[in-house]
Amino acid sequence: MSHQALALVLVAALCHALWNIAAKYVDGDRFVFVWLYEALSTVLWLPVGVVLLLRTDRPWSWALLIASVGSAVLHIAYNLLLQTGYDRAPLGVVYPVARGTGPLLSMLVAIALLGERPGWHPALGGLAVVIGVAVVATRGFGRAGTLSRPGLTYGLATGATIAAYTLWDGHAVDELALLPLPYFALTVLWQTVLMTPEVVRRRQRVAATVRGSWRPAAVTAVLSPVAYVLVLEAMRTTPVSLVAPARESSIIVGSLLAWWLFKEPGPVRRLTGCVVVIAGITLIAWG
Template sequence: MTLFVFFAVLAAAAMHAIWNALVKVHLDRFLSITLMTLGMGVAGLVVLPFVEVPRAEVWPYIIASVIFHMGYRTFLIGAYRAGDFAQTYPLARGTAPLLAALGGMVVVKEVPAPLAILGILLLSAGTVVMSFRGGAHLERLNLRAVGFALGTSIFIASYTLSDGSGARLAATAQSYAAWLFICDAVGALVLCLILRGRQALPVLARDWKAGLFTGVLSGAAYWIVMWAMTKAPIASVASLRETSILFAMLISVFALGEKMTGWRGAAALSIVAGVVALRLG
């Protein structure tokens, strides 16, 4: 991974943390994610006249990614219902890079260097610990909640591998991203109507400005990630993306005045060590 790609992915991670910290939408998590996805679709429509139409061999990756994203959102709902998602979601984010690394070995024949593998492990461990803020509530996790969390991580790893492979096959990462965002927005709207019904539409329309803002910022961040996956190993990029939780911690401590605990400090050191290992690997 070149230094430029490395810092580009770090910038994408920071963007992800910033929009999570600044934007407060008065919706539940599922509707918030749906609204953000619709905003990404609008951003895709804006750039559509300036990008190529994907070739026939690229469309299976876009369709697969939309399906994986729908599965991801469905398992999100299951996680909300099964237990405290503030606890289960870290398991999804922490294990997804590991699954992406394993999947990358099989799907795209990318075997990370030993130092990169160490970096992936350190980043994953730091992400989980950081999200749990020390893991004080690990004992409360139930098998159903863990199942939904791991299912979520499988879908995250799946759409990561699909998008990395599709972006590499497409004419440009911009082309792949624009068409994916539009198709994914349609899929998200269909899923929302199936699960929440028509009554969700006025609720989404009420917060359209927040959705557009988060969609543009999130779309830009994920476009950088997809572009980076055309330049560097997918597993390394996917893992480096999770440094967003480190940026979120820095924002919470220095901007929001939250306490820096020993566990959060240890998790931060683990993430930083993982970043260094990925860069050297």
């Protein structure tokens, strides 16, 4: 991985951890919250995406339409699973499990279906990721040790959607040569459109959610697109099997902030698990 790609991914990881911390502070309906920050993202980024798109030789294509709609569906699933997980389990469990399993699944599918051959290191790295996730998802060891079932369940489900949209979007910007920012701008537009009918049905909760959660929604609307566009830019020159693991360095920041801000228990154990996951991610990236 080039230094430029690594820098893009690390900045993206920091932005990603920060917006996830902001998303934990939701007061109101979490479905409406997701729609709110997607709508704000659309207002912020769609004009920029359209301007960049109009400067290209081929501003419109069926590939752009189909790819962005598919990405929107996958991101809606991701966002709703993540928000439900944050509502029912500690961030310090859901976030590391999701971000740890996502790149592992991305790597395996990239190898199996996309023909990528990153080397022998991913096998050892993948094992480390699994062990680290197991440490993060348990509440201690011995007789007192129990499994955080909601955190593990929603973390794994979210990780599966991460793998799905990472591979889908990687194919869009690499093989289809779609520009990252216009592609992302259309994706958030479709997310807003697809979620609007359900928000209309929940319209009595909209005002309360906006009043209680407009600040975290605004933070998410800015940082989430920045984080992902940087990742898409990195994937234009670097294989998905390398970018996907490297971006998950955000789990260290996320776990530390979860302990500091939310006073979640077991900081030493969770940080240990995160370090093991990062070690696995490093091995995968070296592959």
